[in-house]
Amino acid sequence: MDQGSDEYQRLTWDALTKSITRLVNKVNADNIKNIIPELFAENLIRGRGLFCRSCINSQAAFPSFTDVYAAVVAVLNTKFPEIGIVLLRRLILQFQIAYKHNDKPKLVATVKFIAHLANQNVVNELIALELLTLLLEKPTNDSVELAVGFVTECGSLLLEVSPHGLHGVFERFHGILHKGEEIDNRVLFLIEDLFELRIAKFEGYPAICPELDLVEKEDQWTHVLSLADKIDPQIAVDIFKPDPDFVENEIFYEELKKDILGEKEKEEEDDQELESESESDLIKDEPETNLMNLRRSIYLTIMSSVDFEETGQKLLKILKTAPGQEMELCTMLLECCSNETTYLRYYGLLGQRFCTINEVYRDTFKKCFVQQYSTIQQLETNKIRKLAMFFAHLLATNALTWHVLAYIRLTKEDTTSSSRIFIKFLFKDLSEQLGIRLLNERLSKDSFDKSIFPKDNPINTRFAINYFTSIGLDGITENLRDYYTNMQRLVIQQQNSHVESESAGSKKRRIN
Numbered sequence: 001m002d003q004g005s006d007e008y009q010r011l012t013w014d015a016l017t018k019s020i021t022r023l024v025n026k027v028n029a030d031n032i033k034n035i036i037p038e039l040f041a042e043n044l045i046r047g048r049g050l051f052c053r054s055c056i057n058s059q060a061a062f063p064s065f066t067d068v069y070a071a072v073v074a075v076l077n078t079k080f081p082e083i084g085i086v087l088l089r090r091l092i093l094q095f096q097i098a099y100k101h102n103d104k105p106k107l108v109a110t111v112k113f114i115a116h117l118a119n120q121n122v123v124n125e126l127i128a129l130e131l132l133t134l135l136l137e138k139p140t141n142d143s144v145e146l147a148v149g150f151v152t153e154c155g156s157l158l159l160e161v162s163p164h165g166l167h168g169v170f171e172r173f174h175g176i177l178h179k180g181e182e183i184d185n186r187v188l189f190l191i192e193d194l195f196e197l198r199i200a201k202f203e204g205y206p207a208i209c210p211e212l213d214l215v216e217k218e219d220q221w222t223h224v225l226s227l228a229d230k231i232d233p234q235i236a237v238d239i240f241k242p243d244p245d246f247v248e249n250e251i252f253y254e255e256l257k258k259d260i261l262g263e264k265e266k267e268e269e270d271d272q273e274l275e276s277e278s279e280s281d282l283i284k285d286e287p288e289t290n291l292m293n294l295r296r297s298i299y300l301t302i303m304s305s306v307d308f309e310e311t312g313q314k315l316l317k318i319l320k321t322a323p324g325q326e327m328e329l330c331t332m333l334l335e336c337c338s339n340e341t342t343y344l345r346y347y348g349l350l351g352q353r354f355c356t357i358n359e360v361y362r363d364t365f366k367k368c369f370v371q372q373y374s375t376i377q378q379l380e381t382n383k384i385r386k387l388a389m390f391f392a393h394l395l396a397t398n399a400l401t402w403h404v405l406a407y408i409r410l411t412k413e414d415t416t417s418s419s420r421i422f423i424k425f426l427f428k429d430l431s432e433q434l435g436i437r438l439l440n441e442r443l444s445k446d447s448f449d450k451s452i453f454p455k456d457n458p459i460n461t462r463f464a465i466n467y468f469t470s471i472g473l474d475g476i477t478e479n480l481r482d483y484y485t486n487m488q489r490l491v492i493q494q495q496n497s498h499v500e501s502e503s504a505g506s507k508k509r510r511i512n
Contacts (some may be wrong), residue, residue: 013240024054049237052087060109070116071212081221093231115153119207124224129165156202308349338383348393355399377418388425396433411460436475
């Protein structure tokens with residue numbers, strides 16, 4: 001393909017969009033040091049708007065990961081300050097709109113993100129004091145609750161860099177606490193708790209957790225912005241536009257990326273070794289670079305092929321040059337599937353093809369099922385639905401062994417709202433593909449007494465029956481209902497037998 005053509009640029013833009021979204025959705029405190037180099041490997045100059053949009057969306061969906069997203073932004077901001085400024089402008093605009101329309105969920109997410117960006121020195125602490133002044137100027141239950149949450153998140157920072165400003169904020173809280181000002185008791189109790197937290201010097205709420213303290217202060221770019229600024233969100237950078245200098249800009253970023261990731265120094269070292277050693281003795285180890293290139297090749301192949309058969313043939317050729325990377329292929333396939341707008345049967349057919357080609361892929365998809373289910377709470381509902389439909393296709397076609405369902409334990413304690421959503425879509429799609437009768441037959445071939453049809457105690461059994469009934473699949477619980485009925489009958493018989501035994505003993509004692 002002509003790299004300067006609009007078609008090629010569109011293809012790489014789509015790949016860039018999905019790759020950045022995948023990495024942002026995947027990041028957590030444990031893998032952040034691995035994800036950041038992968039983000040730098042993407043063209044963040046071209047994709048700065050895509051990153052900011054994905055980061056804001058992910059933070060709103062998973063506010064508990066806000067400190068992680070702020071840490072990622074802090075690192076990228078050291079090399080590309082324009083990323084930090086675009087993100088902050090969009091957050092400020094989002095705050096202005098949400099504040100005007102009293103959109104509390106949006107305000108909570110935005111305020112929390114700004115607090116952690118201040119903690120990471122991406123934005124000056126003055127914006128924190130400005131935000132608190134605005135929220136407490138005309139106090140309401142919602143504005144005071146937001147202010148309490150904000151101080152909880154970044155009070156440790158303000159105590160260190162602006163103690164007088166923090167003191168002024170607490171004076172305002174003190175006035176609200178004693179005057180009441182039509183504030184609910186629940187919110188007043190929150191203020192009292194905040195005073196206790198201040199006395200404890202915000203113990204348990206550090207500005208930055210040790211594992212997320214990734215940037216030296218002298219390396220950080222700190223932006224100074226105001227909530228009153230007139231904001232240009234630069235939405236245009238989120239939209240694809242052909243670049244007449246595309247090839248030159250890509251080469252420029254490749255050189256820049258090498259400098260950021262230290263690859264240039266490594267290349268120089270390799271050149272020096274080549275001068276002293278013969279080429280046959282030189283072993284060049286570039287696992288991370290090779291892995292990223294492999295992922296890019298897999299992704300472009302999946303996105304550009306006409307049908308699943310053509311895709312399968314091309315991917316098998318790619319895997320011949322990278323043996324042992326079956327897990328990477330299966331993971332990329334799942335990520336591409338989950339990032340689509342709707343579920344495409346193309347992905348299920350592609351997964352089915354690999355499972356039938358080699359037993360290795362069947363085992364790999366089994367591991368992927370376990371991994372996806374164990375971390376399902378990190379995904380939004382639409383992605384959960386697409387992943388469930390993908391695995392339902394593999395199960396319905398027997399491409400994947402049904403023993404994987406034993407990993408699901410359907411009890412109140414062992415499931416979350418996200419995992420129950422996954423189970424719902426999985427079994428609903430299986431019933432649509434197979435029908436209730438065939439689904440029952442298939443489930444009866446394996447024993448799931450300790451997983452989806454628990455029989456360890458009546459509470460868990462009743463929960464499973466009620467769950468499948470609530471999603472309209474009571475037809476697959478007939479055997480479980482019979483078991484539950486017989487178990488209840490047996491319990492009643494045992495109780496009656498016990499009562500009769502005690503009654504007979506009592507009568508005998510009276511006779512004696």
